Amino acid sequence: MPLSTTRTRLALFALALGGFGIGLTEFVAMGLLPNLAADLLPGLWAQSHELANAKAGWLISAYALGVVVGAPTIAALAARFPRKQLLLACLGVFVLGTIASALLPSFETVLAARFITALPHGAYFGIAALVAASLMGPGKRGRGVALVLSGLTIANVIGVPAITFLGQQAGWRIAYLVVAAVFALTFVAVMLVVPFQLGDASATMKRELRAFTRPQVWLALLIGSLGFGGFFAVYTYVSPLATNVTGLDVSLVPFVLVAAGLGMTIGNFFGGRGADHSIMGTLFVCFGLFAISLAGLALTGQTPVGLFIFVFMVGGSAAALSPAIQTRLMDVAGDSQTLAAAINHSALNIGNSLGAWLGGVTIAAGLGYLSPAWVGLLLCAPGVALALVSVAMQRGPARRSSDLEVESASLEVQPAADDARV
Template sequence: METLTPGRVRLALLSLALGGFGIGATEFVAMGLLPDLAADLLPQQYDASPEHAIAQAGLLISAYALGVVVGAPTIAATSARFPRRTLLLTLLAAFTVGTIASALLPSFGWVLAARFAAALPHGAYFGIASLVAAELMGPGKRAQGVALVLSGLTVANVIGVPSITLLGQVAGWRIAYLAVAAIFALTFVAVLAFVPWQAGDPGATMKRELGAFRRPQVWLALAVGAIGFGGFFAVYSYVSPVVTEVTGLDKTLVPVALIALGLGMTIGNFAGGWLADRDVLRSMFVFFALFAVSLLGFALTAQWAATLFVFLFAIGATASALSPAVQTRLMDVAGDSQTLAAAVNHSALNIGNSLGAWLGGIVIAAGWGYIAPAWVGLVLCGLGVIVAVISAVSSRRVPHTHPATDSIPLP
């Protein structure tokens, strides 16, 4: 990689984070606009039963999440040898096209398919961008590099998602998605201008990358992300009806609730990256415990506006703090399959996204109310802790040292 000035490094990192900003917007804007999507794309169902229509519209969230699950390992395993900037630009072009299609297609089924297609580059982008950022940051700061890339996603939840949600409420959800497509187009230009050329891994093959899946610790790390983060998405997917139906606030305050979540996610992301660079497993357990407390507080007090915003902030902070730890843990235990490891973390998180949205929709459709997904989230959080304990115990039994970096013991 070419020698870069500090200013060029900052611009490169900001360009990578801008891609995360666009991804956060395209993934999470549906949460705030779910009633609007349901009313427009499922008008007959919405007239008959808004709850059932909103629960069905939640499939748009699940479809995006499943696209990430499919795309991350597939693209990462087949493209690890390609130059990284070229790959990033290709993925950003695909994001732009997929998001435009989501905005323009006419029916629920077609929009559902477009959301799946638009999600395919998600995990690979974050995976490749994390590797580029880690190299730009230098040794001993891998988790902080990951956190910088993820910061775009968390800042999107402070600025992008609330503002685009408001735009969607005023001008229509289709205009909101066209605004997201414009962010991806801008990111394409920024990455082309500022991110330095980096070679891919010339020794990478699909067989070698997929070899990561022969490691039990990889599966355990993926399960921690998938199950634990299901608790976050069970709540996040249905924030809008909680604000309006449970707390009884006007829908114009939905963006404020999303800002509270996003601020928590931004602060938690950097805190999690800092702590994960010191002790990955300890940081996971600390933040899982705090996440459980936050979910419990939300479930018990969401009917009051002040505590609603406080616990939404706490849920965002504690869940987001887990992400750099899970990402770094995967990179630690994956051996030579670093590209795949960096990408499949987002498959795991989006299995959690799909699982949380789906289970949340089930309990809402069953008539248990809009708070029921928070109790689902608490159960998933507990299951995530159990898997993390299994991973920690089994890891200590067979210690090894990662050959390339300052990592924790391998299985």
């Protein structure tokens, strides 16, 4: 029996609410990094704020590594199971993991909780996208996927700045409990309004993992990791950058996050439109804009105008990479589509972990809070190089195929010419 329009809209809203919660739990640590460092690493904080902030960045890396591990594992193992039950299981882990993050006493235990919380991240987005596509019906798949991802982008515009402000006023642990409440609300909403759907009965772990035998899949993953590595090198330390280098009051940090979130939302929209016309062309343009934005931030981030303009541009150019990489993965993954939908988030969070770590290394070395922008700029070069390799590999088989067609046509014409001479 078809769902009513109201039930369909409520189901899509419930799925998007999960994306909103994931955006909160993934990104709120960036705005509250000094608060986390001061509370969980008091001895190191008293010794050096920079060293404490750099080590607190491990919490962001731990979450990113959890996404990297969980996305392909859950997607490969669980593709056959009913989708609603999988969504509820993912949300249950988010609720419990976020509560644990808020209540555990030590840096090491919170670090472990962040890793566990992240495990269902990619699987949730992959499964929710499939459910949304089926709810929207034929010809509206893209809109359904966009609705799910809209929760993530809205989180960066509204949710993360709001939760950052709450954490600054009431403490970071209260902020995380509010995020856990968002996940609990999503759990109830999905349970009540999302219809039951069977999984992919033909899916096997072997079939899904076959994607990893394709070189183009690995190239797409590496391109995404390097691109978002540059973004997270900057975004992880945007709070201390704004206060310690630009000289803004801590109350203005949420507005810096709003600028980044607006850039990400707009960039995601234009990146998707660009990918419809030319995936690789979009990647090259976005990497160029990304490099310009990072250099601009590194050179002008000590001024409020430079900070706001180039944080917006860094967020926009980085986010524009995401739909192009997602589309590229789906194109080159063959019949491993469930895995392709999930491992895009693995690629982005490899970049998250890599960027947070490298940015922390340069800060701990005494190079300052603008140094991560130069780290991001350096990561652009191999990203562009790998994109060029991917294009060259794609053109190779196409050129050989064209040569074979020409040769075949030549052989067909040759007998006719011989007959004419006779």
